[in-house]
Amino acid sequence: MRTRLAAVAENFGRDLDAAYATIDRLLRRARAEGTGLIALPEACLGGYLSSLGSAEDRGTAETRRQRSGPPALALDGPELRRVQEMARDVVVVLGICEDGGTDRYNTAVALTGDGVLGVHRKVHQPLGENLSYAAGSTFEAFETPVGRIGLQICYDKAFPEAARTAALDGARIIVSISAWPGARTAAAADLAQDRWKKRFDLYDQARALENQVVWVASNQAGTFGSLRFVGSAKVVGPGGDVLADTGVDTGVAAADVDVEAELDAARRAMFNLRDRRPDVYGALVREPAHA
Template sequence: MSQTTITVVADEFGRDLEAAYATIDRIVTEARARGTDLLVLPEACLGGYLPSLGSVDDDEETRARRRRNMPPAFRVDGPEVARVRALAGDMTVLFGMCEAAADELDADGRVVRYNTAVAVTGDGVLAAHRKVHQPLGENLSYSAASAFEAFDSPVGRIGMLICYDKAFPEASRTLALDGAEIIAALSAWPTARTAAADRIEDDRWKKRFDLYDAARALDNQVVWAASNQTGTFGSLRFVGNAKIVGPGGDVRAETGVEGGLATVTLDVHAELAAVRQGMYALRDRRPGAYRLDAVLPNYPSEREPVHA
């Protein structure tokens, strides 16, 4: 039996890069003491997330202020990522950042930015995933990617998602069909924008976060590793609650809303084989019955404002 130790993280990361590296160093040290093979840090570790998501109805002054408050952008092959690699050593470490795309400019001549998750070891960069699905006004700050691909790592085949990506069954299903045994969902998942609960534990967006984690693990019968930010940044308050979910949809360990590290040791191949020996969702699909190209009704949205 081959055992893999997975640690997921809920912690606070802002604009201060040196503080971020200190936090990552502290977390890596604790994770290594636990025998961790795979460490999943949150979305936007390096440089923090957006202070607000924005709206298509924002005036130019608001848009200009958002541009001034954007997180710093780094290249995947740059020195900022190399510092995380040096901390990772023989551990596989996943983390989020704002990526400055090499050789891509937008219509205004600015470097294109992506919300990106990076997988590294001390030996190099294993993979990078650019966020595909953009909630609310996130498209006003980042470009969207258009692909999901699993990759091989020292701990097996992994797929990465970023935050809102996990709300779409097609995303995790694509990774599972690409052979992902572990799917890591890195988030900066906040509380609800309206009618927020006094206690984070009661927040409706926190409940969605937890439901998606359990459902996507069970949908695809994979090991699910979800990280998240904690604390507050700008107008956002994050729900924490990083967790590891087994391929049967059962939560094996979680941090709670206050954050911390959650660790599980398991035989990934044995776990997948046990749950897939009966009803096996990937095998029992009927792709010809699914209308994946169906056109949706024209519901109101932030991207296409409806005027009375």
């Protein structure tokens, strides 16, 4: 059975009302097209951080959180309930700054109109992000109306162990939501040629291919603070082939995929999960000698 999977490249900032209007527009289109799953970007409710790894990032976690950052939202709060009402029967994955009590988390949430299906707190943190968020510690798959999925956020995709852990937990689809910027130094005038955009694309294709899963990658687009995002939302098949891509502009990448048939075909001759040799991978959990 074919399922329409969609990944969004869009600009989301601090204005929640503007975010709701954009999400409503995207979901109206998704429902009209029979979409089963739509991935919105990291931090789409309240926006991302305005900078990373700059002088603005100095200070303690407490002082950083007192600055103008995204609003902290509860998983059972009115903000996500409003998205649930718009989602209806579509599986929506979106990013928020989660209010975890004493800590805040950069969080991905999967939901439908029936409620929250799964939650992932970003594990790997780029420069400066640890001053605003605590880190998560798991990569777990869970059941949804479109099949078993795993979640990750942005920099998580740079670590093959992250996607592999979700795949070993049975994820057939991995949704990777991002606020992935272009290079901060020697930035390309043409964003399509930016080296960080190229890395983003390579990671998406490699993670799908090496785990033989369907990969759905959303991203912020446009600019926010000092960051210029690379867009490039896409759907990638389990053979590493890009099925749909927005390029660096805003838009929706959508593909109709028979997930089980695609995975069966990819795993017919080669089965990357079955043929693993964990008995020789001990170095993966040891500190590198020259860290």
